[in-house]
Amino acid sequence: DDELVRAVDRIMAHADAVRRLRVRANADNPEDAARARRFGAEGIGLCRTEHMFLGERRQLVEDLVLAASPQDRQAALDALEPLQRTDFIGIFRAMEGRPVTIRLIDPPLHEFLPDLVGLSVKAATGQATDKDRVLLAAVRRLHEQNPMLGLRGVRLGLVIPGLFAMQVRAIAEAAREVPGAQPEIMIPLVAAVQELEAVREEAARILAEVGVEALIGTMIETPRAALTAGQVAEAAQFFSFGTNDLTQMTWGFSRDDVEAAFFSRYLELGIFGVSPFETLDRDGVGRLLRLAAEEGRATRPGLKLGICGEHGGDPDSVHFCHDSGLDYVSCSPFRIPVARLEAGRAALAGGGSDTR
Numbered sequence: 001d002d003e004l005v006r007a008v009d010r011i012m013a014h015a016d017a018v019r020r021l022r023v024r025a026n027a028d029n030p031e032d033a034a035r036a037r038r039f040g041a042e043g044i045g046l047c048r049t050e051h052m053f054l055g056e057r058r059q060l061v062e063d064l065v066l067a068a069s070p071q072d073r074q075a076a077l078d079a080l081e082p083l084q085r086t087d088f089i090g091i092f093r094a095m096e097g098r099p100v101t102i103r104l105i106d107p108p109l110h111e112f113l114p115d116l117v118g119l120s121v122k123a124a125t126g127q128a129t130d131k132d133r134v135l136l137a138a139v140r141r142l143h144e145q146n147p148m149l150g151l152r153g154v155r156l157g158l159v160i161p162g163l164f165a166m167q168v169r170a171i172a173e174a175a176r177e178v179p180g181a182q183p184e185i186m187i188p189l190v191a192a193v194q195e196l197e198a199v200r201e202e203a204a205r206i207l208a209e210v211g212v213e214a215l216i217g218t219m220i221e222t223p224r225a226a227l228t229a230g231q232v233a234e235a236a237q238f239f240s241f242g243t244n245d246l247t248q249m250t251w252g253f254s255r256d257d258v259e260a261a262f263f264s265r266y267l268e269l270g271i272f273g274v275s276p277f278e279t280l281d282r283d284g285v286g287r288l289l290r291l292a293a294e295e296g297r298a299t300r301p302g303l304k305l306g307i308c309g310e311h312g313g314d315p316d317s318v319h320f321c322h323d324s325g326l327d328y329v330s331c332s333p334f335r336i337p338v339a340r341l342e343a344g345r346a347a348l349a350g351g352g353s354d355t356r
């Protein structure tokens with residue numbers, strides 16, 4: 001009832017008054033962004049643009065990845081650009097001038113390519129059309145044993161000319177249409193500063209052409225990016241820790257397979273008390289995060305730091321993020337109230353090797 005709602009409001013207001021960490025949401029569409037606002041999100045920390053290409057638009061990504069000629073590729077990009085612009089306008093509007101971090105596309109290819117097995121069966125049973133045969137050859141060529149460690153993120157952006165440029169242009173043109181929009185462009189799966197530089201130059205040129213300002217930053221989600229954060233910060237205006245991938249790569253656990261396979265045995269043996277995909281592993285992943293925060297800020301004082309892996313909404317991990325000097329956590333809309341509360345509790349508990 002009303003009394004209870006008012007009491008909860010007072011608790012949240014108290015937490016907000018004392019916390020130092022900002023709290024953002026992971027949201028990929030205007031509806032989720034609006035919900036996140038109602039839960040108190042102060043921005044979007046992760047908009048996963050590959051989620052915009054599921055469902056009906058999947059075909060467009062397939063056309064792009066499998067394009068046989070530069071002309072086909074350009075046609076696929078031209079079809080995608082206005083759709084993306086509309087997506088971004090909706091999100092900027094929903095966030096009313098708060099920062100919105102848009103991550104350039106990071107699709108594990110196995111989630112987007114046509115089904116290899118289905119096509120193979122068609123071919124083997126003589127039911128394949130000419131188009132099926134062309135597709136099958138292309139899918140075989142692109143097939144990967146470990147898609148989560150394969151042609152994803154910045155790698156895809158560097159391999160498919162025009163893909164990231166299309167997205168950056170859509171972001172810039174959307175921002176120009178929405179007064180007060182605060183876009184932040186984020187490059188995924190970077191392992192080397194050279195990858196980031198190659199993308200950043202083109203992105204900066206497009207932003208200047210359109211006449212829009214945006215921060216350009218990177219995810220820190222490979223161990224190498226964390227270990228070379230001092231160099232990476234030369235080319236990044238912010239870091240956002242992708243602790244889902246960073247956990248996968250630091251432990252060597254496949255995100256796709258591991259939970260079902262042997263985690264229950266590991267929990268039984270006490271190798272960890274809780275899955276490291278749920279609560280940030282302070283001794284391993286956490287040390288990489290701190291090292292990257294310190295070395296990044298040594299290169300670029302005031303470097304903005306956030307986290308957008310699942311850990312951003314986990315209570316214990318929120319405390320660790322506060323203590324590590326991060327500026328914000330970003331989590332799913334439903335976890336925002338708890339993140340706000342824990343950020344307040346972390347501030348009251350004091351502590352923290354603030355690296356700012």
Ligand code: PEP
Pocket residue numbers: 046048106221241242243244245246308309310
């Ligand atoms: C991450 O790796 O932590 C992350 C936020 O990116 P995704 O889960 O989309 O790989």
Ligand code: MG
Pocket residue numbers: 221242244245
């Ligand atoms: Mg990731």
